[in-house]
Amino acid sequence: MSSILVTGGTGTLGRPTVTRLRAADHQVRVLSRKPGPDHVVADLTSGAGLQAAVEGTDVIVHLATSQGRRDVQQASNLLTAAAGMKHVVVMSIAGIDRIPLPYYRSKLAAERLVAESGVPYTILRATQFHNLIDRVLSAQRFFPAVIAPSIPLQPIAVEDVAVRLTELVDQAPLNGRAPDIGGPERRSVPELARQWKQVRASSRPVVPVRLGGRTFRAFADGAAMVDGPPYGHLTFGEYLL
Numbered sequence: 171m172s173s174i175l176v177t178g179g180t181g182t183l184g185r186p187t188v189t190r191l192r193a194a195d196h197q198v199r200v201l202s203r204k205p206g207p208d209h210v211v212a213d214l215t216s217g218a219g220l221q222a223a224v225e226g227t228d229v230i231v232h233l234a235t236s237q238g239r240r241d242v243q244q245a246s247n248l249l250t251a252a253a254g255m256k257h258v259v260v261m262s263i264a265g266i267d268r269i270p271l272p273y274y275r276s277k278l279a280a281e282r283l284v285a286e287s288g289v290p291y292t293i294l295r296a297t298q299f300h301n302l303i304d305r306v307l308s309a310q311r312f313f314p315a316v317i318a319p320s321i322p323l324q325p326i327a328v329e330d331v332a333v334r335l336t337e338l339v340d341q342a343p344l345n346g347r348a349p350d351i352g353g354p355e356r357r358s359v360p361e362l363a364r365q366w367k368q369v370r371a372s373s374r375p376v377v378p379v380r381l382g383g384r385t386f387r388a389f390a391d392g393a394a395m396v397d398g399p400p401y402g403h404l405t406f407g408e409y410l411l
């Protein structure tokens with residue numbers, strides 16, 4: 171049994187990960203900016219409360235994200251506080267070195283900080299979560315059509331990612347990246363949007379779009395998908411039900 175601090179433990183991936191780690195008999199505390207049961211309150215961006223939050227912890231599972239550039243500052247503050255830790259397991263995104271989105275660049279910079287920190291670590295990259303695709307499609311509810319970029323994705327369920335994170339916590343640090351993980355199916359966004367439309371009983375047409383620019387090209391070339399066999403089991407269609 172390890173004493174584990176989960177940053178981002180209140181988030182989409184964090185919640186099933188905390189459940190899974192507890193089911194594996196680990197002692198888990200959640201780092202959050204808000205008080206709550208089993209929470210330690212700290213702010214990764216400012217660093218406030220961080221030193222006290224990591225006290226008594228063997229392993230940190232770092233899932234927090236600003237969804238933007240502050241991920242670098244957050245990783246830097248966390249690593250300073252994590253000196254002497256047995257293992258830091260860090261969540262990242264598949265294809266960040268091939269897709270020039272500003273958010274992905276900051277994830278890549280954060281990965282580099284982790285690798286250079288001297289703290290024993292394992293980085294896990296995963297493909298887009300099912301709920302992200304659901305959110306992007308649902309956000310268009312006031313549009314007359316569902317706009318769907320013609321790019322392939324390999325979405326994964328957060329419950330499947332949580333299983334892999336728990337496996338990694340129970341192993342020695344790799345001091346590198348674990349093999350990237352992706353979901354069971356590779357589907358174009360228009361295909362996913364048609365599935366979504368059927369389950370959500372939307373009558374609006376799905377409109378595939380092709381965009382210019384390096385980011386779209388990288389996605390269109392499959393840069394967001396992973397090599398090798400799928401890790402995840404739950405499909406997007408099953409997630410929607």
Ligand SMILES: NC(=O)c1ccc[n+]([C@@H]2O[C@H](COP(=O)([O-])OP(=O)(O)OC[C@H]3O[C@@H](n4cnc5c(N)ncnc54)[C@H](OP(=O)(O)O)[C@@H]3O)[C@@H](O)[C@H]2O)c1
Pocket residue numbers: 177178179180181182183184201202203204212213214215216232233234235236237261262263264277295296297298299300302
């Ligand atoms: N979404 C995807 O499709 C996807 C795909 C692959 C990898 N990932 C990665 O998976 C990880 C989890 O993503 P997610 O979608 O589950 O995130 P999320 O639902 O947006 O949750 C973000 C979490 O970060 C915490 N956080 C944000 N700013 C913080 C701060 N200043 N101090 C402390 N905590 C802070 C929040 O905690 P409080 O609000 O409680 O403070 C929250 O728990 C991220 O590293 C992300 O890059 C995401």
